[in-house]
Amino acid sequence: QKEVEQDPGPLSVPEGAIVSLNCTYSNSAFQYFMWYRQYSRKGPELLMYTYSSGNKEDGRFTAQVDKSSKYISLFIRDSQPSDSATYLCAMRENNAGNMLTFGGGTRLMVKP
Amino acid sequence: SAVISQKPSRDICQRGTSLTIQCQVDSQVTMMFWYRQQPGQSLTLIATANQGSEATYESGFVIDKFPISRPNLTFSTLTVSNMSPEDSSIYLCSVVSGNSYEQYFGPGTRLTVT
Numbered sequence: 001q002k003e004v005e006q007d008p009g010p011l012s013v014p015e016g017a018i019v020s021l022n023c024t025y026s027n028s029a030f031q032y033f034m035w036y037r038q039y040s041r042k043g044p045e046l047l048m049y050t051y052s053s054g055n056k057e058d059g060r061f062t063a064q065v066d067k068s069s070k071y072i073s074l075f076i077r078d079s080q081p082s083d084s085a086t087y088l089c090a091m092r093e094n095n096a097g098n099m100l101t102f103g104g105g106t107r108l109m110v111k112p
Numbered sequence: 113s114a115v116i117s118q119k120p121s122r123d124i125c126q127r128g129t130s131l132t133i134q135c136q137v138d139s140q141v142t143m144m145f146w147y148r149q150q151p152g153q154s155l156t157l158i159a160t161a162n163q164g165s166e167a168t169y170e171s172g173f174v175i176d177k178f179p180i181s182r183p184n185l186t187f188s189t190l191t192v193s194n195m196s197p198e199d200s201s202i203y204l205c206s207v208v209s210g211n212s213y214e215q216y217f218g219p220g221t222r223l224t225v226t
Contacts, residue, residue: 032213034214034215036217041220041222042219042220043116043204043217043218043219043220044155044204044217045217046113046214046215046216046217049213049214051213088154088155090215092213099157100155100157100215102154102155103154104153104154105154
């Protein structure tokens with residue numbers, strides 16, 4: 001079993017839909033949680049960064065962390081075709097230097 | 113956030129040759145890393161580039177194959193040596209700046225080995 005599991009998709013939604021992207025993990029020591037967006041042939045772009053449990057909102061994006069369930073989510077409201085990309089979750093322990101563990105990525109397609 | 117550039121952006125190389133990839137950051141950063149992303153896969157950490165000392169390699173990666181330099185706080189190079197088609201991948205530079213735990217990635221170098 002991988003340390004971080006993420007459904008590879010593809011996930012196809014119509015423009016304007018609410019998108020829910022999720023990751024589960026097994027390591028209870030993870031404290032820092034990140035979401036990256038990666039367009040084809042580009043490097044990953046940091047979207048959201050949260051520490052421990054709770055919610056964080058930034059524009060159309062909301063990140064949720066539920067440490068009791070070892071489950072994190074990224075919600076995208078009013079999705080746009082420009083949101084079409086691969087979304088990677090990543091996480092890190094508190095005292096692991098900066099060693100990130102990545103999920104496999106979910107490919108999202110938003111259709112006009 | 114830090115602005116990261118990589119050179120070259122892509123290259124096609126012959127088996128048995130070596131390629132050096134450069135990573136330049138627009139500000140001094142505390143930590144720099146090199147990742148590999150094989151086609152359709154997630155990111156795998158190759159090594160942490162340490163300024164003024166030898167890089168720290170992850171399991172499965174060795175210095176002879178992936179020598180790394182980091183002469184200062186804004187620049188690093190990764191060399192892919194004695195390449196084989198299995199080295200075809202995207203190579204990504206990544207940095208953490210200051211006291212933030214936020215980690216940023218460069219645009220990547222797409223390497224194809226024939």
